[in-house]
Amino acid sequence: MRQDVPLPQAYRLMNHGPTVLVSAAHGGRRNLMAAAWAMPLDFDPPKVAVVLDKSTFTRRLIEGSGEFALNLPCRAQADMAYTVGSCGGEALDKFEAFGIGSFAGQATQAPLIEGCVAWLECRLLPQPALQAQHDLFLAEVVAAQADARAYAHGRWQFRDGPDADPALDALRTLHHIAGGRFFLCGEQVQAHSMGDKT
Template sequence: MNDDAYRQKQMEAYPLNKLARLLEPGPLVLVTTGHQDNSNIMTMGFHMMVQHDPPLIAFVMGPWDFSHKALVETGTCVIAIPGADLMEKAVDIGNCSGAETDKFKRFNLDPLDAEIVGAPLIKQCLANIECRVVDTQLSEKYNLFVVEAVRAWVNRSRKEQRIFHHKGDGTFSLDGRTIDMKARMTKWKEITA
């Protein structure tokens, strides 16, 4: 059987408009913004690490998001990583708008003052990353922002430490067992320390 026939028999064509479902790189996160004495939380799945040092993160946030105006005007946000026990709340947070809802109150989440930025941390999350916008070159065209992490916090005392990933179609995968391959990472020793 030639390659073409094999591919057609074994592989199924996949719609390009659903490609994010195959490549979604990181955990579902909650993004907080603070603007004019109002704090908001939004759910986000489109984000990625850009580089390690300084730590840069890129994400998509557009004018359809209530948090967009606050991000543009303040240039700061917090990326909070919820544990698996917050999965339902994270989905529900994404199903309502901060224009009509105080999401901290509605979802019984506790805001904590950040050290550097004006957006709040979320007490119940596994980690909180304080961020400043450092690059908006692609914001107008693609709604892509690049932020620099300026302070990070983790809560190792939480019982639930697993994170979860949105698969782009309303389903989620849950982190499970961790496999240690540090010894094999001979070219990248600096990141395994």
């Protein structure tokens, strides 16, 4: 079950540095690619940054449409994330070739990927110099949703130790290391202000 995430809290979906699948559509074509270099930039309005190499077909679709989506894949999608990040999409419809389901977003035409645990729909904030020189794309998040099993009440629901829920294990986000290897988000530690101890 998907739930809307208040836009000023959209940064929380990416604050822990997960791998994202960048999806876009333009001119009757669609594509998705994996990206490890994506991050939140601002709270309200929420903004994100993502690095998209000049050689990617997804980048051309984004430049044409002015919009894209960041989809957060989970442990159950590790093979798919590695596969779509390892092949080009200009001569291949990755959705059809690899049986990847998608659904329509709320605010953009970018396809949202089924099975992910969060989705951020984004409108490009054109910065031609940054895009050309550093492959850095900035965007405003215009809609955000999350899988209520994995993200609820403004935070990720994963727990380890005696509070662990084995059913949530397959929904842990992926964090790319290199060469098709990922680690998963892990143990949470609750910090307390040192001022509270006086």
